[in-house]
Amino acid sequence: MKFLLRTAVSTLSLSAALLTALPAGAAEVVTSIKPLQLITSALTEGITEPELLLPPEGTPHHYALKPSDMRKLADARVVVWVGPGLEQFLQKPLSRTDARIVTLLPDSKPHEHGVATVDDHDDHDHDHDHDHDHDQHQEVLAQAEPEHHSHAAGEDSHIWLDPLNALAMADQILPALQQAFPQQQQQLLANRDAFEQAVRNKDAEIAAQLEPYKARGFFVFHDAYSGFIKHYGMNQLGYFTVDPGRKPGARHLTEIRQQLEQSRAVCVFSEPQFTSAVVNAITSGLDVRQGELDPLARTAVPGPHGYTDYLQMLSDSFADCLQKKTE
Numbered sequence: 001m002k003f004l005l006r007t008a009v010s011t012l013s014l015s016a017a018l019l020t021a022l023p024a025g026a027a028e029v030v031t032s033i034k035p036l037q038l039i040t041s042a043l044t045e046g047i048t049e050p051e052l053l054l055p056p057e058g059t060p061h062h063y064a065l066k067p068s069d070m071r072k073l074a075d076a077r078v079v080v081w082v083g084p085g086l087e088q089f090l091q092k093p094l095s096r097t098d099a100r101i102v103t104l105l106p107d108s109k110p111h112e113h114g115v116a117t118v119d120d121h122d123d124h125d126h127d128h129d130h131d132h133d134h135d136q137h138q139e140v141l142a143q144a145e146p147e148h149h150s151h152a153a154g155e156d157s158h159i160w161l162d163p164l165n166a167l168a169m170a171d172q173i174l175p176a177l178q179q180a181f182p183q184q185q186q187q188l189l190a191n192r193d194a195f196e197q198a199v200r201n202k203d204a205e206i207a208a209q210l211e212p213y214k215a216r217g218f219f220v221f222h223d224a225y226s227g228f229i230k231h232y233g234m235n236q237l238g239y240f241t242v243d244p245g246r247k248p249g250a251r252h253l254t255e256i257r258q259q260l261e262q263s264r265a266v267c268v269f270s271e272p273q274f275t276s277a278v279v280n281a282i283t284s285g286l287d288v289r290q291g292e293l294d295p296l297a298r299t300a301v302p303g304p305h306g307y308t309d310y311l312q313m314l315s316d317s318f319a320d321c322l323q324k325k326t327e
Contacts (some may be wrong), residue, residue, distance in 0.1 A: 028100070028180065030072050031146035032081035032090060033060055034297045035160040037118055039169055040080055041302035042195040043177055047184050049302065050080075056298045059273065060087045073097045078182040080104070080173055086157035101175040104169055105157060158295055162227030163203045163311060167196055175209040181231040194304065207232060213322035218267040219235035219256060221279060224295040228314060237265055240278060243320055260286050269293045291321030 029050040031037040040050040042127055054060060060082075064193060076099040081087050083105035094101055130142055159165045170192055210232050223239040237259060240252070259265060260283065269290040270279040279290060293314060300310040 004141070027072055027076055028079045029080070030076040032087050035307070035310070036080050036082070036104075036169075037302050038297060038300055038306040039160065039195075040167055040173055040177075041306055042198075042304050043170060043188060043191050044181075045191050045194075045304045046187055047177075047181055047191075051076075057273065058298070060089075063087075063089050065089060065093055069093075070096075072078070073099065078102065078173075078176045080176075082159065083107075083156050084327075100136055100171050100179060102176050104172060105159060110319060116222065154311060156224070156226040158224040159227060160307075161225055161295065162231045162312070163199050163206075164231065166307060167199055169250075170195055187246045191304070195307075198305060198308045199311075204312055206311060209315050209319055210234065213319060216267070217259075217265040218269060218291075218318075218322060219260075219265055220269045220293060221271050222295065225293065234318070240282075260288055267291050269317070269321065271295065272298065289321045291317055293317050 005014055027050070028048045029040060029044060030053055031040050031050050032052070033052050034052060034056070037050050037052045044050060047271055051072060053072060054063055070093060073093055074097050076097065078101075079097060079099045080102045081090050081094070081096065081104070083103050084091050085105055160169065174188060174192055179183060181188065214233050217234055217235045217237045219237055220239045222241060225236065229236045230233075237255065240256065260268070265288060269291045270293075272292055272294050273296070283290060297310045297313075300306050300313070
């Protein structure tokens with residue numbers, strides 16, 4: 001009789017588990033892009049590993065979801081994305097999932113992708129239609145570092161490049177994780193505290209590392225780094241393009257070339273996912289360094305230190321290129 005009772009209880013427990021379990025192989029947490037995976041994985045350390053939606057070679061500016069991507073979104077408990085200002089392709093698909101959706105910049109607006117001039121950021125025209133209401137988080141980001149969110153008429157959607165924003169983002173993601181994993185409250189809170197300590201320590205280290213190079217001018221390939229640049233007080237002179245999928249205009253390149261000829265810039269940065277042919281052409285014959293920056297953290301490894309390791313990689317790239325040549 002005891003054996004039969006234990007068997008019945010076990011069967012009931014198994015049935016309940018099957019009713020609440022996710023489909024086999026389904027991801028519990030899905031993040032749109034790698035930087036969000038890095039932040040989320042620090043929060044879910046020891047609980048689950050967030051799955052990445054975009055492949056390493058993908059770009060949120062231009063991406064088409066595959067059927068397998070749609071299944072990930074449909075099966076997930078939590079989905080984390082920046083918002084319509086960056087991942088426009090996710091707006092409709094996210095309306096078809098029952099997952100808890102964390103929208104980090106709900107009021108961000110899609111770019112009318114164009115080319116801005118060297119010191120003119122007024123070419124970003126925006127429109128926007130989004131149903132999710134996350135006004136509370138908009139306030140969290142504003143309190144973290146309000147001056148870091150001015151990007152033309154709207155925000156710079158690459159918000160993870162400011163370490164203080166990353167802490168605000170973690171606070172927005174945490175409640176959704178707490179709801180999805182109610183038995184892991186203590187672990188989640190401990191992970192959040194550890195993440196903040198790691199970010200603040202790394203922030204201080206990077207500030208000290210970049211201090212000697214703050215006055216040295218440079219150009220970046222893609223208008224993506226304002227959070228990092230403003231946070232550390234660096235001297236970005238301009239960028240080649242707003243949309244990395246489009247070539248810069250001839251007049252704009254001429255303006256950059258003139259500034260390089262006047263020795264205003266020490267370095268010009270390209271990006272690993274786009275050809276550097278334009279950068280090579282514009283710097284040809286000039287005594288200017290070339291570096292490489294990756295706004296999407298393609299080579300970073302998720303985990304408790306993935307995000308801070310990525311920040312360090314960025315800082316190293318800046319420091320290496322901004323050093324003056326030995327005379």
